[in-house]
Amino acid sequence: MWSNFELVSIEDETLTSAFCTNGLFRISSEEKVEKHPRVTGILQNRRLIISIDKGLVLFQDENRCNDGNFLDASYDIECLAASESGDLVICALANGTISGFHVRGVNLFTINVHPDDMNQKQTFAEIRPINGSYFVQCCMGPVYQLLIDEDKVNETMKQLDSSTMDTTLNFDDCITVNRVFEKHLREPVTSFAPMANYDLGNDTVHAVVMSASTESIYFQRTECFEKIYLRPEYCGIKQLYNLVHFYIALTNSGQLLEVCPVTKLASDLHVPYKVDDFIILECTGDVIELLLLTKPDLNGTRLMKIVDFPSMSCKYELDMGEHVWLVQQPKSALNMYYITGNARDQHHVQEIEMKILSETQPALRLDKLIRKGRLDEAEEFAKQFDLSLQPIHQARTKALLADMAASKNASADELEGMFGQVMEVLNLIEDPSFLMTVRMASIPERNMKRRYLRFLLEKVDTNSDEATEINEQLLRLDTLRLIDPYEVDAEWQNFLYHQNLTKHCIQLFKTDMAAACLIWSRHISSIILSMDALKITNVLKSIPEGTPPLQLIQWLMHFVPPILQHLPQMMRILVTFVIGKTKALQFAPFWPKVGLTFIDDVIAIFKDVKFPIMDMRLQYETNMDEMQNLSDALRNLTLLKENFSLNASIDNFLQESKEHTAFRLLQIVQLSNLKRLVTEFLQPMFLGQEQKLQASIMRYIQFLISNQNTSYWEDRSVALVEMIHNEDSKLNYILDILKSSPVPWSQVIAPLAKYAHSDHPIAAKILIEQRTQMVKIIKVKYGWPAKSQECLRMLANRVLKMRDVNMLNDIRELTDSAPEICYAVDMNVMLRLAESSEFLPALRYIDGLGEKRRKECCQAVVEMIVQILDTSPANPHTESYVELMRMLKSRCTALTQFEVQEMLNIISLRGEFQLDVRREHLANESDRQRLLEVGIGNHLERIREDREGFVPALLGGLKRLADALMYDFLEALYEVLKRIGNIHVSCTVLSKVAEMIDPNHETHENIHRLVALIVTQQIKCFEDSSSGWEVDPLTYPLADRLLRMCYDESTVNVVTKLELLRWVELGANYFEGDVLKEYGKRSMLPEKVFKNLYEPTCVKSA
Structure with a gap:
C-alpha cells in the first residue's frame, strides 16, 4: 500500500524565467511496485484528495500537508470524484462497489452494483458530479445515480466531535441510489458525459448520456440509443469533457474532437501536438482555459500548457518529465498543483511527489506567500532576497488581530498575551497610514482597546483628521463607561465605529432614552457637522409615539440648544414637532394638565436660547408666541376640565374663532353649569368683546330651537335667553322658543308668557302665540308635526280623515284661529260629509256659521258640486252630491238655483235616458x-x-x-x-x-x-x-x-x-x-x- 509519507523541504526549482516549482510531499509504497500506479488528484475547496491504486489520501487543508488521512480501500480505485464542498469523496472500486468517504477519513457508505454490470478487467468507467447528484457509469453500459443529502451527512458527522472517531455511524438514510440506465453495450465504455435535454419543438427525445468506447460514441436515451463510429486511427476515446456548450472528446491517439449532440457528428480540432490529458481550469460563458499535458514528441519531450479554448492559443508552457499526472483543480492566481513520479532506476514508478508551480519573481513570490498566510516562510524569503519586511509585519498584524477578534471565549491571560504580540508587531510598523487602516480592528476587551487607540494616537499627527477620529473613539469609550458601566453590551464595538451616531441614538429611543441623551450631548461636535433640515426631521420623526412626556423633555433639553445655536433656521421644524407632540398627548391620561406641563417645560428650554441676529430673533419670537398660544389654550382646557368637567378639543382653541369655541362649549356643558360657564369663563374670555359673546349665545339658542332633540333644550334656552341684553333680540327669541315648544307648554316654558303683557310691539306677537296654542293642540291630537309650517288646510284635511267624534268642533276652532282658511275648509267639510252621507251633521255645521260665511259656503259648495258633476259623469259620490245640492238649493241665489235645476235635469237625462250630456x-x-x-x-x-x-x-x-x-x-x-x-x-x-x-x-x-x-x-x-x-x-x-x-x-x-x-x-x-x-x-x-x-x-x- 502507498502509505509512506514524507514532507519535502522547501526548495524552489526554477523551470523558466517566469515559473518555479517546489515539492510539497512524497508518497511511496511499502512494497516494490510491479506496475504503473493509477494516480488521481483533486483539489476542491482547499481539500486535497489523492488516490493511488488502493490507497486514498485525504487532506482537509491544502496548506496543512502534515495532517492527512490515509485510507486503504482494499481494491483498486477506478474512479474518483468530490463534492462541491470537498467534504464528500466518492470512489468506484474494482470489486464493483461504490464507496463514500468524508474528508475527515470516515467511511460513509458502500454500495454494490448489480452483478451483471461488473467486468473482470474494469467495472467502472467514470464518475460525474452534477447539481448535487453523482452519475456513475459502468464499463458495461448501465448508469447509476447517487443522491446524497450532504446536510444530513454533516449533521451526523457532528456526533464525532463529541465522541471518539467511530466509523460505525449509520449514513444509509443520507443516500439514495437509482439505476437510471440498464442497457448493456457491446463495447466497454471508457468515458461518459451527462447531457442536457434539447427541445426543438417536436416530440423527439434527445440523448441524455453521451458515452464513448474504443470504437464508437453512444447517445443513450431511456428508450433506445444511437451511436457514431470513430476512425481507427483515433484508437478509441480516452475522455469526454463538457465545456459549457461544447462536448470535447480526447482520443487515445492524442487528438481532440468536437462532438455535436444534435447532428451526431464529430469533427477534429486542429491542434499541432498530441494531447495526453487535460483539465479545465476555468469555464465560463466568456473564458474557457485548459491545462494540457502533451504526449512525448520524437525527442521525448513532454510539455504542460495553459491554453485558451477554442483558439488553443498557448499562454504558458513548461517542460515535464516522463511520469506526470494532472490534478483536477480550479484556476488560482497563487499556484498550481501537479503530481510527478520517480522510478528510482526501476521499470515502474516507485514514488510520487505532489508539486506546486508558482512565479519566479521574488516580489511576486513574496506577495503570494503573504496572501497564502505562510508568513514565517515569507519572512525568511524576504530576508534571503533583501526584501522589505513591512508587508509581512502588516500581514502578521492583521492575522493577530483577526485571531484576537475570533478569541471571544479566551481567558484574560490569553487575551493579554495575544494583545502583547499585537503591540510588539505594531511597534515594528513604520507606515502611519497602515495604522489608520487597522484602527477599527475588533479587540474584545475595552481597556485593551483604549490602550490600542492611545498607541495609534501617538503615531499620527495630532492635527490630522485621523487624530480627531481616534480622539472621538476614545471619547466614545468613555461614554460607554457611563452608559454601560457593567460591560453588558456585547456589541459595544459597533458604537465605537458607528458612522452615524444620529442613527444610533434613534435606535436607543425605544430602549434607553437617557443613553441617547448622553450620547447626543457628549458627541454633538461630531454629529452637528452632518445635520441638516431633513436629518433633523428624521430624528424627530423617529421618536416613538408612546414615549413618555418626561423623556421627551429630557431629550429636548439636550437636543434643542445645540441645534438652535448652530442651525437657528431649524427652529420652525422644532416648534412644529413640539406642537405635534403636545397635541398627541390629548389621548394620554391626565390631559390637558400633562400637555400644559409639557409645553411650559419646552417653552422654558427655548427661552434659554439667545439669537444675536435680528432676523433669527424675529423668527424666534414668532415661534415662541405660537407655543405660548398653545400654552394659553391648554390652560383654558385645564380650567374647563377642573371647574366644569368639560373635555374640549385643543383644535377648537387654536384653529377656530372665539365665537365658534364659545358655541361649542355651550353645546357640551352640563345644564347645571351652563350659567356659571357664561359668567365665570366666557365673559372673562370675551372681555371687551361682549357683543361677540351675545352673538354666540343667540346663535346657540337658535341652534336649540332648530334641534329640539337636544336634551333639555327648553331649560337651556330659557336659561340663556335671560342673559341676552338687547330687549328686541330677547323678545324675538322668546317668541321663537314659544313657537317651537311642544304643546302644551311645559312648566319650564310657561314663565316666558309673562313677556306678553309688556307694551313692546313683539309682546303682541307673543300674545298671539298664546292664542294659537289651540291649533298646536289640534296638531298634537291628530298627530300633525308641531313644527310643520305647511298650510293649515292640510291639517283640516287630516282632522276630517281621522273622523274623530269632535272633529267639527276642532275644525271650527281651527278656522276661528286662522280665518284665511275658512272658505276652503268650510267647503271641504261639506263635501267630505256629503261623501260620507252625513247630511244632518253637514246641515248643523253650516247652520253654525255666521250669515255671510254661511252664504259663501252654500254658494261655493253648490258651484263646486255642479262643476264636479258636470265634468265627472262617473263620479262615485254623485248621489251624495245631488242630495247635498238639493238640500242647499233653497239657500242659494236664483241663478245658482237655476244651475242646480239644470244639473238635476242632466243627472236625470244621464240616469233615465242614458244620454251623454253636459251643461x-x-x-x-x-x-x-x-x-x-x-x-x-x-x-x-x-x-x-x-x-x-x-x-x-x-x-x-x-x-x-x-x-x-x-x-x-x-x-x-x-x-x-x-x-x-x-x-x-x-x-x-x-x-x-x-x-x-x-x-x-x-x-x-x-x-x-x-x-x-x-x-x-x-x-x-x-x-x-x-x-x-x-x-x-x-x-x-x-x-x-x-x-x-x-x-x-x-x-x-x-x-x-x-x-x-x-x-x-x-x-x-x-x-x-x-x-x-x-x-x-x-x-x-x-x-x-x-x-x-x-x-x-x-x-x-x-
Whole structure:
C-alpha cells in the first residue's frame, strides 16, 4: 500500500524565467511496485484528495500537508470524484462497489452494483458530479445515480466531535441510489458525459448520456440509443469533457474532437501536438482555459500548457518529465498543483511527489506567500532576497488581530498575551497610514482597546483628521463607561465605529432614552457637522409615539440648544414637532394638565436660547408666541376640565374663532353649569368683546330651537335667553322658543308668557302665540308635526280623515284661529260629509256659521258640486252630491238655483235616458234636438216589454224628457208620434193628452200639428191598408175636439183651423156622435198593434 509519507523541504526549482516549482510531499509504497500506479488528484475547496491504486489520501487543508488521512480501500480505485464542498469523496472500486468517504477519513457508505454490470478487467468507467447528484457509469453500459443529502451527512458527522472517531455511524438514510440506465453495450465504455435535454419543438427525445468506447460514441436515451463510429486511427476515446456548450472528446491517439449532440457528428480540432490529458481550469460563458499535458514528441519531450479554448492559443508552457499526472483543480492566481513520479532506476514508478508551480519573481513570490498566510516562510524569503519586511509585519498584524477578534471565549491571560504580540508587531510598523487602516480592528476587551487607540494616537499627527477620529473613539469609550458601566453590551464595538451616531441614538429611543441623551450631548461636535433640515426631521420623526412626556423633555433639553445655536433656521421644524407632540398627548391620561406641563417645560428650554441676529430673533419670537398660544389654550382646557368637567378639543382653541369655541362649549356643558360657564369663563374670555359673546349665545339658542332633540333644550334656552341684553333680540327669541315648544307648554316654558303683557310691539306677537296654542293642540291630537309650517288646510284635511267624534268642533276652532282658511275648509267639510252621507251633521255645521260665511259656503259648495258633476259623469259620490245640492238649493241665489235645476235635469237625462250630456249641450239648440231624438229612442226601447202600461209610461217618460231638455211637451209628443207612425198609438195617446192640454195661445200651433199628423196617418191607412181594423174611429172625432179647443182670433190661426175643420168634418160625419165616449176610454193598445209597433216598418225615423 502507498502509505509512506514524507514532507519535502522547501526548495524552489526554477523551470523558466517566469515559473518555479517546489515539492510539497512524497508518497511511496511499502512494497516494490510491479506496475504503473493509477494516480488521481483533486483539489476542491482547499481539500486535497489523492488516490493511488488502493490507497486514498485525504487532506482537509491544502496548506496543512502534515495532517492527512490515509485510507486503504482494499481494491483498486477506478474512479474518483468530490463534492462541491470537498467534504464528500466518492470512489468506484474494482470489486464493483461504490464507496463514500468524508474528508475527515470516515467511511460513509458502500454500495454494490448489480452483478451483471461488473467486468473482470474494469467495472467502472467514470464518475460525474452534477447539481448535487453523482452519475456513475459502468464499463458495461448501465448508469447509476447517487443522491446524497450532504446536510444530513454533516449533521451526523457532528456526533464525532463529541465522541471518539467511530466509523460505525449509520449514513444509509443520507443516500439514495437509482439505476437510471440498464442497457448493456457491446463495447466497454471508457468515458461518459451527462447531457442536457434539447427541445426543438417536436416530440423527439434527445440523448441524455453521451458515452464513448474504443470504437464508437453512444447517445443513450431511456428508450433506445444511437451511436457514431470513430476512425481507427483515433484508437478509441480516452475522455469526454463538457465545456459549457461544447462536448470535447480526447482520443487515445492524442487528438481532440468536437462532438455535436444534435447532428451526431464529430469533427477534429486542429491542434499541432498530441494531447495526453487535460483539465479545465476555468469555464465560463466568456473564458474557457485548459491545462494540457502533451504526449512525448520524437525527442521525448513532454510539455504542460495553459491554453485558451477554442483558439488553443498557448499562454504558458513548461517542460515535464516522463511520469506526470494532472490534478483536477480550479484556476488560482497563487499556484498550481501537479503530481510527478520517480522510478528510482526501476521499470515502474516507485514514488510520487505532489508539486506546486508558482512565479519566479521574488516580489511576486513574496506577495503570494503573504496572501497564502505562510508568513514565517515569507519572512525568511524576504530576508534571503533583501526584501522589505513591512508587508509581512502588516500581514502578521492583521492575522493577530483577526485571531484576537475570533478569541471571544479566551481567558484574560490569553487575551493579554495575544494583545502583547499585537503591540510588539505594531511597534515594528513604520507606515502611519497602515495604522489608520487597522484602527477599527475588533479587540474584545475595552481597556485593551483604549490602550490600542492611545498607541495609534501617538503615531499620527495630532492635527490630522485621523487624530480627531481616534480622539472621538476614545471619547466614545468613555461614554460607554457611563452608559454601560457593567460591560453588558456585547456589541459595544459597533458604537465605537458607528458612522452615524444620529442613527444610533434613534435606535436607543425605544430602549434607553437617557443613553441617547448622553450620547447626543457628549458627541454633538461630531454629529452637528452632518445635520441638516431633513436629518433633523428624521430624528424627530423617529421618536416613538408612546414615549413618555418626561423623556421627551429630557431629550429636548439636550437636543434643542445645540441645534438652535448652530442651525437657528431649524427652529420652525422644532416648534412644529413640539406642537405635534403636545397635541398627541390629548389621548394620554391626565390631559390637558400633562400637555400644559409639557409645553411650559419646552417653552422654558427655548427661552434659554439667545439669537444675536435680528432676523433669527424675529423668527424666534414668532415661534415662541405660537407655543405660548398653545400654552394659553391648554390652560383654558385645564380650567374647563377642573371647574366644569368639560373635555374640549385643543383644535377648537387654536384653529377656530372665539365665537365658534364659545358655541361649542355651550353645546357640551352640563345644564347645571351652563350659567356659571357664561359668567365665570366666557365673559372673562370675551372681555371687551361682549357683543361677540351675545352673538354666540343667540346663535346657540337658535341652534336649540332648530334641534329640539337636544336634551333639555327648553331649560337651556330659557336659561340663556335671560342673559341676552338687547330687549328686541330677547323678545324675538322668546317668541321663537314659544313657537317651537311642544304643546302644551311645559312648566319650564310657561314663565316666558309673562313677556306678553309688556307694551313692546313683539309682546303682541307673543300674545298671539298664546292664542294659537289651540291649533298646536289640534296638531298634537291628530298627530300633525308641531313644527310643520305647511298650510293649515292640510291639517283640516287630516282632522276630517281621522273622523274623530269632535272633529267639527276642532275644525271650527281651527278656522276661528286662522280665518284665511275658512272658505276652503268650510267647503271641504261639506263635501267630505256629503261623501260620507252625513247630511244632518253637514246641515248643523253650516247652520253654525255666521250669515255671510254661511252664504259663501252654500254658494261655493253648490258651484263646486255642479262643476264636479258636470265634468265627472262617473263620479262615485254623485248621489251624495245631488242630495247635498238639493238640500242647499233653497239657500242659494236664483241663478245658482237655476244651475242646480239644470244639473238635476242632466243627472236625470244621464240616469233615465242614458244620454251623454253636459251643461254646454243644453245651451245649443241642435244638441238639444239630437239629445231629444236619442232620448226618445232610448225611452221607447226601455218600455217595449210593457204593453199594459205602455201609454202611461210613454207619456210620463216623454214629459220628464221634455222638461229636462227644456222642450215643449206637445213638440216632444209630436216627435214621438211621428217617429212611431201608427194611427192607433197616436189616437190612444192623444185621447189621454187632450184632457191635460191647456189650450192657450202657445199651444195652438202644436195642437194644429198634432191634428194634421193624425189626419195624415189615417189617410195613409185608407190608402195602404187592406185590413179594415186599421181605421181608427177616434181619428176624426178626436181631431175635431182638439181643433175646437183652440180658440184664437188670430187671422193666421183661424184660417188654419177652418181649413183643418173642413177636412175633419168630412170624417167626423162618418162616425156616430158617441164614438169618443166608447173608444176614448181605452188605455191599452191592441196586441197586434203593439206587436207590430217595434217592427222596422212601423217605427220610423223622424
